[in-house]
Amino acid sequence: MEEVKTASIHSKVEHVVDYEEDAHSETSVEDFGRGNGSFITAYFNVTCVVAGTGTLGLPQAFAKGGWLGILILLLAYGMAVYSGIVLIRCLYHKPGHRIHDYKGIGTAAFGVVGYIVASFLHFLNLFGCPALYVVLAAENFGTLCKGTPGELSHPIWCIIVGVILLVPSLILKTLREITIISSIGAICTMMAVFIVLVESPMYHKENPDVHRDGVIWTGFPGSLATIAFSYGGNNTYPHVEHALKKPHHWTYALIAGLSTCTVLYFLTSIPAYYAFGDKAESPIYNSLPEGTGQMIAIIVMTIHVILAIPIYTTSFSLEFEKWTRADEQRLGKFGAWLARAVIRTCTMAILVILAIFVPFFDDFMGLIGALANCGLVFLLPVICYLKLTGVRNKPLYELAFCALTILLGIVGVIFGSKDAIESLITDFQNQK
Numbered sequence: 001m002e003e004v005k006t007a008s009i010h011s012k013v014e015h016v017v018d019y020e021e022d023a024h025s026e027t028s029v030e031d032f033g034r035g036n037g038s039f040i041t042a043y044f045n046v047t048c049v050v051a052g053t054g055t056l057g058l059p060q061a062f063a064k065g066g067w068l069g070i071l072i073l074l075l076a077y078g079m080a081v082y083s084g085i086v087l088i089r090c091l092y093h094k095p096g097h098r099i100h101d102y103k104g105i106g107t108a109a110f111g112v113v114g115y116i117v118a119s120f121l122h123f124l125n126l127f128g129c130p131a132l133y134v135v136l137a138a139e140n141f142g143t144l145c146k147g148t149p150g151e152l153s154h155p156i157w158c159i160i161v162g163v164i165l166l167v168p169s170l171i172l173k174t175l176r177e178i179t180i181i182s183s184i185g186a187i188c189t190m191m192a193v194f195i196v197l198v199e200s201p202m203y204h205k206e207n208p209d210v211h212r213d214g215v216i217w218t219g220f221p222g223s224l225a226t227i228a229f230s231y232g233g234n235n236t237y238p239h240v241e242h243a244l245k246k247p248h249h250w251t252y253a254l255i256a257g258l259s260t261c262t263v264l265y266f267l268t269s270i271p272a273y274y275a276f277g278d279k280a281e282s283p284i285y286n287s288l289p290e291g292t293g294q295m296i297a298i299i300v301m302t303i304h305v306i307l308a309i310p311i312y313t314t315s316f317s318l319e320f321e322k323w324t325r326a327d328e329q330r331l332g333k334f335g336a337w338l339a340r341a342v343i344r345t346c347t348m349a350i351l352v353i354l355a356i357f358v359p360f361f362d363d364f365m366g367l368i369g370a371l372a373n374c375g376l377v378f379l380l381p382v383i384c385y386l387k388l389t390g391v392r393n394k395p396l397y398e399l400a401f402c403a404l405t406i407l408l409g410i411v412g413v414i415f416g417s418k419d420a421i422e423s424l425i426t427d428f429q430n431q432k
Helices: 002-010 039-050 054-065 068-091 102-144 154-171 181-206 217-230 234-242 247-279 292-323 328-357 361-389 396-431
Strands: 026-028 097-099
Touching (some): 039 181, 039 234, 039 247, 054 068, 054 181, 054 247, 068 097, 068 102, 068 361, 097 102, 102 154, 102 328, 181 247, 217 396, 234 247, 292 328, 361 396
């Protein structure tokens, strides 16, 4: 169990960062080896990786798209399951061999162009998410300390969060030392979902006259981008699958894990949109009545993001360290530690600066969801799968589903990004 949990956390780290190395990033199945994980551990790994802060934005996704959000969420669920299955098939497209990771798939399918696109989406996800989490953590600390001697401005809280999180980044050389973080994060998410589920009907009883729409077509791209953010995790799937002792369990674990996440999403989005309507905020606990429930929701989600940020920052730093060859063999033990400290300090500083100057959680999440997750979940896996395995050997219904997935991915990337950027511009203008 411990070994597989470690594999799940370590799965955030992509080992291949050089194109020439990526071009040969495949190994014979016999030499590649496997882990000792079971269906249960893979199921928990998928659930822990996928379920997270995206849950908090789903009610607002419904507010943008109306009850159409139910259909979008169901479509996103089906497409996320399909893309997770074909992504792993891409790893084994060459009989007797296995590609190492997501970027290797892009390289195998489209050469240097595929490598660049896959790397861009991967790093955008790996760098954008922790910046988003710093924004949320700073907002939450500001809310919790409001009216107390600890009431500080958003920039100061961002700096404090960055300094606190820099400590584990400097102490821990890799992510192998962190084995329980993802499980705690999933538990925190479930607690927040439960609070929203309980308090939403209570709010609706006191405020029955809220406005809800059936369909808001203009809000479709933004709603899709937020929902896509909630299904992010594809770039970790190759490592989770590799940890399985029996690889054929992957499909079942993926379906079970994403089904659990989708149930949590519906338990949050439907009651919250019904209760708050077009006034649903992101994160949704900002819409809850002030009191114990809201405070607990804020606390547990703050714990979640605080624990999640080091996973992303250390993963990003490890890849940069590998790319710059900041290792003990080249620099010696002290030199490698010093280089690692400089890289990780600079990484955290950039995240803090970004969080200070883009302090808008909801629209920031929409941008990351549109640019990174729509590409990672809906576009790249399907396109690479068709390129590596062929088109003519697929049944017509599968090709139709692939076409729909690609179409929605393109809509999410282009129009979702456009809407998010316009919303961010409006945010900055209002701030001034």
